[in-house]
Amino acid sequence: xxxxxxxxxxxxxxxxxxxxxxxxxxxxxxxxxxxxxxxxxxxxxxxxxxxxxxxxxxxxxxxxxxxxxxxxxxxxxxxxxxxxxxxxxxxxxxxxxxxxxxxxxxxxxxxxxxxxxxxxxxxxxxxxxxxxxxxxxxxxxxxxxxxxxxxxxxxxxxxxxxxxxxxxxxxxxxxxxxxxxxxxxxxxxxxxxxxxxxxxxxxxxxxxxxxxxxxxxxxxxxxxxxxxxxxxxxxxxxxxxxxxxxxxxxxxxxxxxxxxxxxxxxxxxxxxxxxxxxxxxxxxxxxxxxxxxxxxxxxxxxxxxxxxxxxxxxxxxxxxxxxxxxxxxxxxxxxxxxxxxxx
Amino acid sequence: xxxxxxxxxxxxxxxxxxxxxxxxxxxxxxxxxxxxxxxxxxxxxxxxxxxxxxxxxxxxxxxxxxxxxxxx
Numbered sequence: 001x002x003x004x005x006x007x008x009x010x011x012x013x014x015x016x017x018x019x020x021x022x023x024x025x026x027x028x029x030x031x032x033x034x035x036x037x038x039x040x041x042x043x044x045x046x047x048x049x050x051x052x053x054x055x056x057x058x059x060x061x062x063x064x065x066x067x068x069x070x071x072x073x074x075x076x077x078x079x080x081x082x083x084x085x086x087x088x089x090x091x092x093x094x095x096x097x098x099x100x101x102x103x104x105x106x107x108x109x110x111x112x113x114x115x116x117x118x119x120x121x122x123x124x125x126x127x128x129x130x131x132x133x134x135x136x137x138x139x140x141x142x143x144x145x146x147x148x149x150x151x152x153x154x155x156x157x158x159x160x161x162x163x164x165x166x167x168x169x170x171x172x173x174x175x176x177x178x179x180x181x182x183x184x185x186x187x188x189x190x191x192x193x194x195x196x197x198x199x200x201x202x203x204x205x206x207x208x209x210x211x212x213x214x215x216x217x218x219x220x221x222x223x224x225x226x227x228x229x230x231x232x233x234x235x236x237x238x239x240x241x242x243x244x245x246x247x248x249x250x251x252x253x254x255x256x257x258x259x260x261x262x263x264x265x266x267x268x269x270x271x272x273x274x275x276x277x278x279x280x281x282x283x284x285x286x287x288x289x290x291x292x293x294x295x296x297x298x299x300x301x302x303x304x305x306x307x308x309x310x311x312x313x314x315x316x317x318x319x320x321x322x323x324x325x326x327x328x329x330x331x332x333x334x335x336x337x338x339x340x341x342x343x
Numbered sequence: 344x345x346x347x348x349x350x351x352x353x354x355x356x357x358x359x360x361x362x363x364x365x366x367x368x369x370x371x372x373x374x375x376x377x378x379x380x381x382x383x384x385x386x387x388x389x390x391x392x393x394x395x396x397x398x399x400x401x402x403x404x405x406x407x408x409x410x411x412x413x414x415x
Binding site for chain 1: 393394397398400401404405407408
């Protein structure tokens with residue numbers, strides 16, 4: 001979302017340079033450009049200019065670490081072929097002749113790709129921001145233990161109390177469990193919120209605009225829900241929740257439905273976050289494209305684009321809040337209230 | 344892409360947006376009416392309205408994500 005985004009979209013020479021597109025249609029190239037700009041890059045790009053290359057880490061008969069894509073190509077073992085890393089032999093991509101791919105070739109790829117890409121770098125940046133914010137708040141608490149909070153400490157306290165009193169405590173009835181789980185919910189809330197906001201700063205990329213990253217977050221929610229449910233209720237209690245208390249033959253059907261629900265609920269959390277983030281950015285890019293393509297007639301679109309940008313700020317907070325709240329609700333559903341009489 | 348493919352995608356997006364618009368419209372109508380009857384509850388109503396709107400919009404966006412995959 002910056003000036004060089006606009007340059008990027010109107011720079012015709014850049015648009016024609018992608019080697020993937022054999023047709024020369026400009027509109028299709030711009031759409032592909034938008035989608036690939038929102039995707040992952042292997043170099044650290046800010047304001048759509050490559051700053052430096054990020055390390056490539058592969059696990060393929062042992063751990064191989066290169067300092068960048070060009071370093072990897074110089075070593076001769078792998079090639080960067082059509083946006084994929086393939087094994088190379090004597091400077092040519094190594095082909096497997098077992099199956100054919102869409103373009104008729106099937107290349108040998110490394111077994112596991114753990115490289116640090118642009119999204120991973122931005123995740124690390126947001127983790128560093130979180131560590132900085134929380135350590136400053138903690139230092140302020142230590143320095144002034146009995147006085148009223150001020151400054152950054154006050155701001156952090158607003159958010160932390162919001163998560164604790166509106167999200168965790170109403171949904172998790174067992175007070176001891178709520179206290180031990182509050183750090184997890186605060187972490188998830190701040191992490192998602194900061195990742196969403198980083199994409200709105202000029203030059204930033206949104207890590208949550210990628211399904212892989214949101215699936216990772218949903219996996220942590222999945223593990224937390226199952227682990228704490230089993231820990232609180234015991235394995236027998238967990239299974240009896242899956243049976244949902246229906247009489248015998250309906251039991252089996254309920255087991256299937258509840259089991260599917262157990263897997264689908266975190267997946268739906270991931271897709272909701274991913275779709276909201278990436279859809280918002282695609283709409284914003286489209287408005288910018290309309291402004292540029294419309295020329296003088298494109299002026300009303302700038303107001304719409306500004307409105308969508310402010311809406312994105314609201315959506316960033318709401319999506320973080322909904323992810324955290326739904327995780328707390330799913331966890332609370334499976335637990336018994338400690339004040340309940342009999343069950 | 345074939346012509347019928349384009350038609351299918353356009354129809355899909357239109358239907359999804361109709362569904363989301365109707366759902367959120369009904370929700371907003373109910374929230375505004377309740378807020379008119381009892382103005383001091385409007386803070387809580389606003390919170391619940393935003394949450395429900397985000398969930399309905401999430402459902403619409405699931406469909407759009409799958410359409411994105413269909414587009415190839």
